[in-house]
Amino acid sequence: GAVVSQHPSWVICKSGTSVKIECRSLDFQATTMFWYRQFPKQSLMLMATSNEGSKATYEQGVEKDKFLINHASLTLSTLTVTSAHPEDSSFYICSARDDMAGFFGPGTRLTVT
Amino acid sequence: QKEVEQDPGPLSVPEGAIVSLNCTYSNSAFQYFMWYRQYSRKGPELLMYTYSSGNKEDGRFTAQVDKSSKYISLFIRDSQPSDSATYLCAMSVGLPNLFFGTGTRLTVIP
Numbered sequence: 001g002a003v004v005s006q007h008p009s010w011v012i013c014k015s016g017t018s019v020k021i022e023c024r025s026l027d028f029q030a031t032t033m034f035w036y037r038q039f040p041k042q043s044l045m046l047m048a049t050s051n052e053g054s055k056a057t058y059e060q061g062v063e064k065d066k067f068l069i070n071h072a073s074l075t076l077s078t079l080t081v082t083s084a085h086p087e088d089s090s091f092y093i094c095s096a097r098d099d100m101a102g103f104f105g106p107g108t109r110l111t112v113t
Numbered sequence: 114q115k116e117v118e119q120d121p122g123p124l125s126v127p128e129g130a131i132v133s134l135n136c137t138y139s140n141s142a143f144q145y146f147m148w149y150r151q152y153s154r155k156g157p158e159l160l161m162y163t164y165s166s167g168n169k170e171d172g173r174f175t176a177q178v179d180k181s182s183k184y185i186s187l188f189i190r191d192s193q194p195s196d197s198a199t200y201l202c203a204m205s206v207g208l209p210n211l212f213f214g215t216g217t218r219l220t221v222i223p
Contacts, residue, residue: 004156031209032209034210043201043216044157044213044216049210091154095211097209100162101145101147101162102147102211104156104157104158104159105156106156107154107155107156109154
């Protein structure tokens with residue numbers, strides 16, 4: 001199946017700083033990518049839909065000024081958590097679809113101290 | 114009513130058992146059906162993909178789609194401890210959005 005990578009896999013940052021997470025589709029082009037957040041023992045929560053060349057579409061309750069999404073190319077989307085706080089600590093996962101199924105990145109564990 | 118309903122479990126079975134995981138859905142327009150396996154602290158991994166109705170088999174895994182009943186299933190034969198994970202169903206009308214179930218946590222006991 002198609003491969004989606006994420007970087008970094010794990011990051012610790014201090015409260016108030018910003019963190020950027022990259023999502024890449026390695027062997028296919030994705031005009032649309034998705035960003036999810038997952039808290040321990042809970043299901044995936046869709047945060048936003050990232051569209052190449054246009055603004056992201058955010059789910060209700062997700063602060064667009066806090067979670068900045070840029071879909072710079074057909075193979076790269078970035079999520080920047082700005083002014084991170086401890087409650088932003090979570091597992092962030094991106095996903096991209098080819099013409100059929102969706103494929104997930106391995107996830108990025110963010111810990112804000 | 115949620116678009117996709119999935120029993121969260123947890124489900125515990127002895128090694129070697131046949132496992133049945135199920136999802137129901139409300140949108141009759143769904144045509145693409147997927148099952149994902151997620152180990153703790155990992156991204157979901159695509160297990161099975163089915164378009165429209167019917168069965169699909171891959172090794173010990175069989176996916177079934179019954180569009181008339183709006184019901185999909187994943188069967189795991191000869192379950193192994195390594196199958197212990199959370200299983201998510203997902204479906205869509207077309208590109209690009211997927212609708213997920215909440216996931217069923219499975220434990221296979223040696």
